[in-house]
Amino acid sequence: MIKRTTLGTALVLALGVPAAQAAGEVNVYTYRETKLVQPLFDAFTKDTGIKVNVISASSGLEQRIKTEGANSPADVLLTVDLGRIDDAVQAGISQPMKSEVIEKTVPAQYRDPDGHWAGISMRARVIYASKERVKQDAITYEELADPKWKGKICIRSGQHIYNNGLFAAYVTKHGEAKAEEWLRGVKANLAQKPSGGDREQARDVAAGKCDIGIGNTYYWALMMNSDPDKKPWAEATKVILPTFAGGGTHVNLSGVLLAKHAPNKANAVKLIEWLAGDEAQKIYADTNYEYPVKAGVAVNPTIAGYGKLSADPMPIAKIASNRKAASTLVDKVGFDN
Amino acid sequence: MTPSRTELAAILIAAATALLVAAPVISIAVLALQPEPELWQHLLAYVLPQALRDTAALLLGVGLVALAIGAGTAWLISSHDFTGRALLLWLLPLPLAIPTYLAAYVYVDLFEPLGLIHRALATAMPLPDAIRLLPAMRSLPGAVFIIGLVLYPYVYLSARAMFQHRSADFAEAAKVLGAGRWTTFRRVSLPMARPALAVGLALVSLETLNDIGASEYLGVRTLTVSVFTTWLNRGSLAGAAQLSLFMLAIVTVLITIERFGRRESSFEFSAENPRLMPRTQLHGWRGACAFVACLLPALLGFAVPLLYLLHQSIRRGLLASETTVWRDAGHTIMLAAIATGIALLLGLVVVIAQRWRASRLTDASFAIAQTGYALPGLVLALGLLTPVLFADNSVNTVARWIGMPLPGLVMIGSGAAVVIAYVIRFLAVPTGLIKAGFDHIPADYDDSARAAGAPVMTTLHTIHLPLLRPALLGAVIVVFVDCLKELPATLLLRPLNVETLATSIYQYASRGSFEEGALAALLIVAASIGPVMWLTRFADVPKGPA
Numbered sequence: 001m002i003k004r005t006t007l008g009t010a011l012v013l014a015l016g017v018p019a020a021q022a023a024g025e026v027n028v029y030t031y032r033e034t035k036l037v038q039p040l041f042d043a044f045t046k047d048t049g050i051k052v053n054v055i056s057a058s059s060g061l062e063q064r065i066k067t068e069g070a071n072s073p074a075d076v077l078l079t080v081d082l083g084r085i086d087d088a089v090q091a092g093i094s095q096p097m098k099s100e101v102i103e104k105t106v107p108a109q110y111r112d113p114d115g116h117w118a119g120i121s122m123r124a125r126v127i128y129a130s131k132e133r134v135k136q137d138a139i140t141y142e143e144l145a146d147p148k149w150k151g152k153i154c155i156r157s158g159q160h161i162y163n164n165g166l167f168a169a170y171v172t173k174h175g176e177a178k179a180e181e182w183l184r185g186v187k188a189n190l191a192q193k194p195s196g197g198d199r200e201q202a203r204d205v206a207a208g209k210c211d212i213g214i215g216n217t218y219y220w221a222l223m224m225n226s227d228p229d230k231k232p233w234a235e236a237t238k239v240i241l242p243t244f245a246g247g248g249t250h251v252n253l254s255g256v257l258l259a260k261h262a263p264n265k266a267n268a269v270k271l272i273e274w275l276a277g278d279e280a281q282k283i284y285a286d287t288n289y290e291y292p293v294k295a296g297v298a299v300n301p302t303i304a305g306y307g308k309l310s311a312d313p314m315p316i317a318k319i320a321s322n323r324k325a326a327s328t329l330v331d332k333v334g335f336d337n
Numbered sequence: 338m339t340p341s342r343t344e345l346a347a348i349l350i351a352a353a354t355a356l357l358v359a360a361p362v363i364s365i366a367v368l369a370l371q372p373e374p375e376l377w378q379h380l381l382a383y384v385l386p387q388a389l390r391d392t393a394a395l396l397l398g399v400g401l402v403a404l405a406i407g408a409g410t411a412w413l414i415s416s417h418d419f420t421g422r423a424l425l426l427w428l429l430p431l432p433l434a435i436p437t438y439l440a441a442y443v444y445v446d447l448f449e450p451l452g453l454i455h456r457a458l459a460t461a462m463p464l465p466d467a468i469r470l471l472p473a474m475r476s477l478p479g480a481v482f483i484i485g486l487v488l489y490p491y492v493y494l495s496a497r498a499m500f501q502h503r504s505a506d507f508a509e510a511a512k513v514l515g516a517g518r519w520t521t522f523r524r525v526s527l528p529m530a531r532p533a534l535a536v537g538l539a540l541v542s543l544e545t546l547n548d549i550g551a552s553e554y555l556g557v558r559t560l561t562v563s564v565f566t567t568w569l570n571r572g573s574l575a576g577a578a579q580l581s582l583f584m585l586a587i588v589t590v591l592i593t594i595e596r597f598g599r600r601e602s603s604f605e606f607s608a609e610n611p612r613l614m615p616r617t618q619l620h621g622w623r624g625a626c627a628f629v630a631c632l633l634p635a636l637l638g639f640a641v642p643l644l645y646l647l648h649q650s651i652r653r654g655l656l657a658s659e660t661t662v663w664r665d666a667g668h669t670i671m672l673a674a675i676a677t678g679i680a681l682l683l684g685l686v687v688v689i690a691q692r693w694r695a696s697r698l699t700d701a702s703f704a705i706a707q708t709g710y711a712l713p714g715l716v717l718a719l720g721l722l723t724p725v726l727f728a729d730n731s732v733n734t735v736a737r738w739i740g741m742p743l744p745g746l747v748m749i750g751s752g753a754a755v756v757i758a759y760v761i762r763f764l765a766v767p768t769g770l771i772k773a774g775f776d777h778i779p780a781d782y783d784d785s786a787r788a789a790g791a792p793v794m795t796t797l798h799t800i801h802l803p804l805l806r807p808a809l810l811g812a813v814i815v816v817f818v819d820c821l822k823e824l825p826a827t828l829l830l831r832p833l834n835v836e837t838l839a840t841s842i843y844q845y846a847s848r849g850s851f852e853e854g855a856l857a858a859l860l861i862v863a864a865s866i867g868p869v870m871w872l873t874r875f876a877d878v879p880k881g882p883a
Contacts, residue, residue, distance in 0.1 A: 207450030
């Protein structure tokens with residue numbers, strides 16, 4: 001046992017893991033990949049001198065923070081979607097942040113009324129349509145269940161958080177019974193079993209396996225601008241911003257919350273405010289091709305090329321509360337089978 | 338005779354080790370106590386039938402592929418001589434260096450529409466026609482093919498050792514009686530190798546069940562994937578824990594099969610003068626067929642993924658542009674090395690305690706120490722979180738109480754939690770191998786040493802450890818390579834600012850651009866090749882325990 005402690009200590013020293021509570025630091029737990037958020041944190045450190053420590057995972061961070069309890073080093077949780085933020089608030093690991101900056105920059109629709117979370121960037125769930133085979137330039141989400149698309153739609157797993165968010169929005173809009181009927185309709189229109197990621201849907205459209213694929217706004221821009229291998233996939237498709245009948249386009253948020261026991265609370269609030277500021281919003285827009293939440297920050301030209309986004313006005317918090325129902329429906333209709 | 342102080346210490350450490358291994362299961366069981374009747378109604382109606390079907394089909398399919406390839410090649414190699422055999426001897430086990438999730442990423446990339454193979458086909462025919470010729474990798478058959486190809490060495494290695502040693506006399510007898518090669522294989526070698534095959538097969542099944550990266554990526558909805566979805570999308574930790582317990586029940590059955598196989602295999606062969614199977618020379622087309630049959634699995638399970646990763650790394654200029662990968666490699670190797678050292682030490686103590694003082698306590702400790710391997714990494718991490726953080730928080734409470742500065746979360750903050758997870762998960766390897774090694778050392782040796790008045794430590798040092806060297810080396814290699822590849826527990830338990838090679842690849846893959854992680858992937862494979870080749874040598878030296 002003595003050996004283990006020694007080895008543990010050696011590991012601490014060797015990995016250079018700092019005492020988390022030291023001044024001038026902030027600890028971020030994130031569901032976003034390190035590679036994507038690192039440029040933001042580097043810029044923040046340059047601006048403020050505050051060092052950012054990061055841990056990134058694809059699952060279980062709320063659980064980890066909750067279990068870590070009062071000694072948790074977590075200051076900020078950064079998620080890719082609102083569902084996770086909602087889970088985190090439900091788990092009781094957040095505290096309201098009092099920040100005039102956030103209240104001024106982030107529109108009310110994209111932040112928690114009680115101040116527990118704020119959206120930092122947005123992405124829309126859209127359609128990658130074949131330039132050759134799809135004549136339409138406007139499609140509603142409801143229409144995806146129309147038999148005219150039979151055998152023509154490609155989509156990733158219905159249980160993936162992005163689809164989960166879209167389906168939850170549908171439940172919010174039309175109720176569970178209608179949503180189930182719609183999901184059955186969409187399933188009947190699928191060209192193949194749901195699989196792969198959003199990019200693969202564009203690829204399969206390009207390869208002629210299907211006519212329309214469902215994906216997020218930024219994947220298309222990334223393929224177009226920063227991956228020569230995948231550029232042909234984007235080039236074969238056009239992005240259509242679908243809307244709900246009588247509503248807008250479904251958007252999901254990447255959000256932040258302040259951890260309940262944040263040891264570096266002041267720095268955490270500083271980071272959150274900085275993320276909602278001009279510089280960070282511009283980085284979000286130009287390196288990850290997301291829609292900035294702050295009014296007045298320009299959308300990247302590639303994204304702007306999709307047309308003007310009219311985001312669905314449904315309160316995001318309400319959509320989040322229907323996530324479970326949406327997930328249940330996906331299993332019920334055997335969407336992924 | 339009352340136990341000496343050394344013996345007592347060994348017994349205590351063995352018991353503590355068992356407790357450590359049991360901790361996550363206990364914690365999962367506690368988490369599962371919360372009733373989730375609504376969830377289970379749903380799971381029973383819509384999730385479990387599919388998940389059980391997929392899991393069963395995957396286990397069966399992968400098992401058959403691994404058995405066919407593993408036993409087939411092992412038999413060819415151990416009872417025949419043909420041109421190229423020497424090359425195959427070290428090529429065949431190498432797929433062990435490829436993690437299942439990496440193989441999945443590579444094969445999906447290769448066979449995707451507009452991918453390398455599709456475009457090659459399209460030079461001869463129109464694109465849409467070529468697409469119909471592509472096998473669907475993202476499917477159950479695809480998963481069976483891919484996972485089977487990288488896991489067959491478990492069967493191969495255990496079968497080979499058996500074919501080599503055990504059936505020599507019988508095979509000769511069969512030959513004298515006029516049986517042909519095929520009849521000898523079917524009637525003599527194969528039945529005799531059955532226990533070894535069962536052991537290899539159980540390992541393959543446990544690995545398949547543990548896998549989440551590959552199955553999730555390939556769209557196969559196994560139980561492991563269901564635990565994941567239940568936890569994440571339905572936010573039900575209790576439900577996930579209940580599903581995990583259910584999985585553990587299945588795993589227990591697999592382990593029992595393995596135990597049973599091992600028990601049957603316990604007949605002794607002469608350690609001093611093992612007789613090797615006489616090898617038949619294969620010439621001409623027979624030799625060529627044998628060569629190709631052995632080469633193909635090694636090519637598909639190892640060379641193809643390796644070359645693809647190499648190709649991507651070079652084409653993307655990753656060697657020049659990737660800067661974080663070397664730091665990640667450092668973390669990976671350090672975590673794996675420390676975990677390997679601890680696992681080896683604890684494994685040794687657990688087995689020794691049982692050898693020195695067989696009792697219900699030491700027997701139980703040994704049995705429990707073997708069960709960690711059965712815990713899928715994700716379940717293990719889930720279960721480990723609570724006890725580890727309980728310990729961390731207790732330290733802080735005590736510190737606050739005596740007025741010392743708070744140390745913070747020491748174990749999870751230092752990476753110790755990851756190390757503990759590795760130790761728990763892979764402890765079965767050193768305990769199993771060391772136990773097997775000990776079983777070949779006659780108890781007379783111990784008795785004579787004891788009669789001569791040698792303290793147990795001296796006996797251990799001068800007699801046991803030298804005899805156990807092959808087992809110890811084998812254990813080091815297997816554990817180290819397994820740690821390098823481990824993904825789910827590392828993801829959840831690693832400290833701030835620490836990435837391993839596996840977690841960094843996973844991040845690329847979940848962003849849909851796995852090729853950018855090709856260099857990290859290549860490093861995992863490269864770091865595993867050496868140990869796997871060592872392992873082969875160890876399996877190969879036909880000298881028995883010496």
